[in-house]
Amino acid sequence: xxxxxxxxxxxxxxxxxxQQRVAEILDAAERLIGEQGYEAMTTNHIALxxxxxxxxxxxxxxxxxxxxQALTQRYLDGMLSVYAGFGGDIMWLAPEAIINxxxxxxxxxxxxxxxxxxxxxxxxxxxxxxxxxxxxxxxMSKGIEGLLAVRAPWMNAEARxxxxxxxxxxxxxxxxxxxxxxxxxxAAFAAQLEQESRALQVAYFNDLLRKHEQGxx
Numbered sequence: 001x002x003x004x005x006x007x008x009x010x011x012x013x014x015x016x017x018x019q020q021r022v023a024e025i026l027d028a029a030e031r032l033i034g035e036q037g038y039e040a041m042t043t044n045h046i047a048l049x050x051x052x053x054x055x056x057x058x059x060x061x062x063x064x065x066x067x068x069q070a071l072t073q074r075y076l077d078g079m080l081s082v083y084a085g086f087g088g089d090i091m092w093l094a095p096e097a098i099i100n101x102x103x104x105x106x107x108x109x110x111x112x113x114x115x116x117x118x119x120x121x122x123x124x125x126x127x128x129x130x131x132x133x134x135x136x137x138x139x140m141s142k143g144i145e146g147l148l149a150v151r152a153p154w155m156n157a158e159a160r161x162x163x164x165x166x167x168x169x170x171x172x173x174x175x176x177x178x179x180x181x182x183x184x185x186x187a188a189f190a191a192q193l194e195q196e197s198r199a200l201q202v203a204y205f206n207d208l209l210r211k212h213e214q215g216x217x
Contacts, residue, residue: 034115095205
């Protein structure tokens with residue numbers, strides 16, 4: 001999968017100082033999106049939260065939508081690195097091992113960015129946040145399809161897509177609830193939801209393999 005999934009119109013810094021400044025701007029924007037929402041946030045708010053002059057923001061981003069694009073790309077890079085971590089051993093891993101590795105990586109990253117994850121995944125249709133959410137969903141779905149192409153090579157492209165949609169849609173719905181419980185301080189209940197979500201995905205994967213084995217007999 002190609003790394004760049006979003007159109008790039010902003011200036012990308014080359015020097016470490018510029019990269020650090022962009023990271024500060026993105027960190028501030030992510031905090032503000034979680035605290036006050038994307039629609040209420042302005043570039044002036046971001047500059048103030050980042051502790052930088054407004055000119056420094058516009059040096060790298062034309063508007064807050066470009067900042068959202070960069071945040072989405074950074075978020076995607078972190079999430080997709082979980083899929084990239086699988087090697088040739090995926091062919092021999094049991095479904096439970098595969099699901100747990102994915103969940104361990106994805107949940108750890110989304111928990112570290114809990115507010116941004118919740119806001120983007122709960123975005124109202126037609127909004128700029130919804131565009132970011134759709135890009136994240138599509139990239140994650142393709143990540144699942146890529147793993148299936150290796151682990152279940154007998155599946156055709158349409159079957160992989162259907163599996164990915166069902167798997168990701170169900171996992172994402174539970175993840176939103178799980179993250180909401182974490183932010184509300186209900187860590188124990190969130191852990192139970194996470195455990196059941198893993199079990200659901202393992203059962204679905206095992207059922208896929210079982211049907212193939214029965215069909216091959």
